[in-house]
Amino acid sequence: MPELPEVETTLRGIAPHLRQQTIEQVIVRDTRLRWPIDPAWVESLRGQKVLGATRRGKYLIVELTRGALIMHLGMSGNLRWVPLATPAQKHDHVDFIFTNQRLLRFTDPRRFGAILYTEVAALLHPLLADLGPEPLSANFTGEYLWQRARGRNQAVKNFIMDGKIVVGVGNIYASEALFLAGIRPSKRANKVSAAHYLQLAAVIKTVLANAIEAGGTTLRDFVGGDGKPGYFKQQLHVYGREGEPCLRCATIIKAQRLGQRSSFYCPHCQR
Numbered sequence: 190m191p192e193l194p195e196v197e198t199t200l201r202g203i204a205p206h207l208r209q210q211t212i213e214q215v216i217v218r219d220t221r222l223r224w225p226i227d228p229a230w231v232e233s234l235r236g237q238k239v240l241g242a243t244r245r246g247k248y249l250i251v252e253l254t255r256g257a258l259i260m261h262l263g264m265s266g267n268l269r270w271v272p273l274a275t276p277a278q279k280h281d282h283v284d285f286i287f288t289n290q291r292l293l294r295f296t297d298p299r300r301f302g303a304i305l306y307t308e309v310a311a312l313l314h315p316l317l318a319d320l321g322p323e324p325l326s327a328n329f330t331g332e333y334l335w336q337r338a339r340g341r342n343q344a345v346k347n348f349i350m351d352g353k354i355v356v357g358v359g360n361i362y363a364s365e366a367l368f369l370a371g372i373r374p375s376k377r378a379n380k381v382s383a384a385h386y387l388q389l390a391a392v393i394k395t396v397l398a399n400a401i402e403a404g405g406t407t408l409r410d411f412v413g414g415d416g417k418p419g420y421f422k423q424q425l426h427v428y429g430r431e432g433e434p435c436l437r438c439a440t441i442i443k444a445q446r447l448g449q450r451s452s453f454y455c456p457h458c459q460r
């Protein structure tokens with residue numbers, strides 16, 4: 190599943206060629222994404238110019254002269270530049286063709302992705318309005334996490350995966366960050382100390398920044414390349430390593446279901 194670093198890598202791949210380009214045509218081959226694509230707004234995109242592209246959480250925002258596109262890659266989506274004459278394959282659901290004859294193609298086998306259009310400011314859209322801070326921003330701190338955890342009885346892993354608390358901390362990154370901070374994933378959020386939250390915020394930033402950097406190294410071949418997200422190139426300490434020895438202390442890594450997600454931890458290193 191594309192996580193925040195892959196979405197950031199996608200943004201960096203598409204943004205430089207989008208700016209100031211004018212949409213000539215939008216071809217929708219399948220409207221049945223997570224939310225149906227409405228042909229009425231598709232037609233209204235013609236002739237609009239792209240002012241810029243940004244990211245909020247795992248949403249890509251393409252600012253247009255009138256409104257904005259909000260896109261999500263869902264479970265299996267990707268968005269990439271392809272040569273204009275490239276024949277569409279089965280899962281190539283949407284093409285954006287620009288007047289400079291470049292083609293931006295949205296592909297999504299499982300169709301959990303989304304393309305929405307809003308005429309008001311994208312950040313006010315209901316999907317984006319209530320999102321927590323960006324993990325790599327200055328307002329995401331250990332102090333902030335500790336404050337938000339007051340009175341919260343849920344597992345700390347579910348707490349940091351809640352997009353209203355902080356965006357873009359997916360299952361893999363949550364597991365890895367909790368290992369690096371020495372916190373058991375099932376620990377109640379309100380029982381984690383302020384000092385531990387300081388460490389946790391710091392390692393979340395490091396883990397995500399490293400993954401973005403790893404994604405960045407594949408940026409050139411992200412378009413039609415091996416398609417492997419950056420986290421596969423990183424060493425994982427606990428994620429997916431149930432039954433294997435901890436890389437730090439050799440204790441056997443355990444797995445546990447939390448909020449319907451697999452969680453991995455070292456019983457010795459994480460308390």
Ligand SMILES: [Zn+2]
Nearest residue numbers: 435438455458
């Ligand atoms: Zn260990």
